Amino acid sequence: MAECAKILSQFNRGTSAMQHYVATRPMFIDVEIMNTDIQVVLGDDGPQADSSSIAEGLSILYKEIADTVRKEATTIMAVFPSPNEVMSILVQRVLEQRVTAILDKLLIRPSLASLPPVEEGGLLHYLRVLSVAYDKTEELAKELQSIGCGDLDIEGLTESIYVSHKDEYTEFEHASLRQLYQSKMAELRAEAKQQSESTGSIGRAKGASLNTSPQQLISVTVVTEFVRWNEEAISRCTLLFSQPTTVAANVRSIFACLLDQVSQYLTVGLDGARESLNEAAAMRDRYVIGTSVSRRVAAAAASAVCLLFCSLIYF
Template sequence: GEGNMMASAAMLRKIDGMVRVLNVDGSQRAKDSMAIVKEKFEQVLLEQFDDAKSHWDEDRGEASLAGMQKCASSLFSFNGGASCIQRYVSSLPFCIDASVIMRDDEGVMESTKPDIAKTEIERVLTEVSDLFELEKSSTQLIFPSCSGRVLGHVVQRALNQRIQKTIDGCLERLEDSCGSGAWSDLMQYAYGRLHRMLNNLASSETDLEDLDLGKLLDDVLGDYRIRFITHSFDTLSSLLATFLPPPAPPDNHPSHPSFSIRTAHPDRPSPNLLLTSLERMAQIDKASEIATKCVEGLLVCTRSIPPGPLDGSPEVLKTFSLLISSLSTFLTKHMSDARNACGRGQEGVEERSASELKVAVHAVMVTQRFAEEIVTPVTSHDVQLAQECTTLIWDFSVTVERQSGELLRALVLAVGRYLSSLLSSTQHKTDFVPKSDDCALEPSQACVAGCDYVSSVSKAWSNEGPP
């Protein structure tokens, strides 16, 4: 009966406590014998618990439920209940049902396209959520005083055994069939979907004792952090290789037409190599636009990295610092050249200048997003580096906005000069050259307000011909 079980458990605990402090001849033999007795007693209780649960699974009878409760109470009193929880969780269908395991394996094998892989991950996460809701009522009946602790183990076992296996398998299959871009997209989807599921579990009425949901998320997806970092550098390398001719191979590399940044550095392109490549871009048309695309491409990759300490974060921040420095040089140079061209009245410069303004505004927005979404979350990892990177970003923003404002003013003056000359032979003798006060907008406001205006005027000029 329950009374005998509880009494036996209490007696064994007392005897065990006495044996532990023995320090006389033969005490080790007593300790060894006590360990055997405890193990056998625990095994008897677990077998009785299993027997009661098997009957309860069939009939949901009160007698079966009472049997489980008695055994569970005795085991929790005897050794904290760890073995009882483990035995209960191991008996759940997703742990022992071969059809569930086979269905998951088949779903992974079929995940050769992004939509199929997302559907498979969604199916498994939905089934785990449904299992949680089903087991919530059962555990509250069987373990009324510690149902949250048991449910926490159910969630952890499902994450470690079923969810992680499915996500790993789908990612591997998709990368083999569709490449690293599809892998990155699926990883982002899986992380977001799993994060929502865990938040829903955490907000449920049941208190999941001893369960750190954030740590669980890290355990499942944390191994992908460095792969995200590597993928970010690979993406940037591919972007550069798209716009640049292949660099000359080093002495230790044979000349080959397919030589590129990636083949020269298969593991990861170094920041110095990236900076050198970006410097070469300064000689190419639309260099500022290309550099902006590189920054945005790397931002898209790195913003998908799961939050938390990132071993590779200093490397990412340093690389972004190089990119931002290069981007600042490109944009200010191009806008300065465009401003001078406006002053000289060169033909066709207005359309190009308007394009430079749009690129500048876009670059400022991208780098500021990076500061908010990437730099700030990793300040705890490397505060000094993050502060340096943040300062660099804001300095860059101010510089580009100032240059943009000056370029916009030059364009407005050019428009005024053109309109004045256009109307000089008519009865309208108005001077359209604005005074300096007319350009007193803040640089950032001038950028946004003037881009569409200048672009529309430039298109009109191109349709009607230059003055």
């Protein structure tokens, strides 16, 4: 085989022979191998697999690919007069064909016009899968480079695989943060409604809002959840982009989303607290029920102001 490779290298610098050798590798032509790739990544959960399971599946599959390339490298080094050129063709084919085929099935961009339900992961699921896929593909690229890839620009090739996803990343990240916020506010409204409906008939007659404290309207725990979303988004941003100017611009826009969410949340909460205080004062005047309500009104006002002050200090 080595002798044949030497003879063929005299024709067209052996390019045809090298390309033919790479093209006939089982990993590129075995239908069973290609069909099982996505099953290895998704596991038994299929399309509903979470990002952690997908990360584990990609690690397993990419290790198998790296091991296969390592074995092929041994043969190539022993057979071809220009092994680096063959390795360059092989690694390029691995990334452009096998890896891209996996990612095309894995990274299906949702429609921003019709967002996937939060109950099914929402936009956040796509962003998390994009993040782990990019991270694992970078690890594979580094491993392939250590095995040998000639003069192939493997870093540039890896980036090109994700260029379409990265071009729209910021828009998807912002849409995801908005979706999470809207879902959380809907959850809080549902809880408030349920609590209001669960109050007794006396409470309803005298104003159910008296039973809703400002702590329920404005919660540091909820604001902390906003911050956690923001931190996760920024971690994705710094993973996907390396240019300082791009990272800075994306981080700034993500942080602006956080400030907007906190502002909206505090405004809604304080408006609700103000309405509760107004209703409490009206009840006092209407029913003349004494100083106990006055104390509750004063305490509610103090709590609202305190929570606002604490929220501002938090940021």
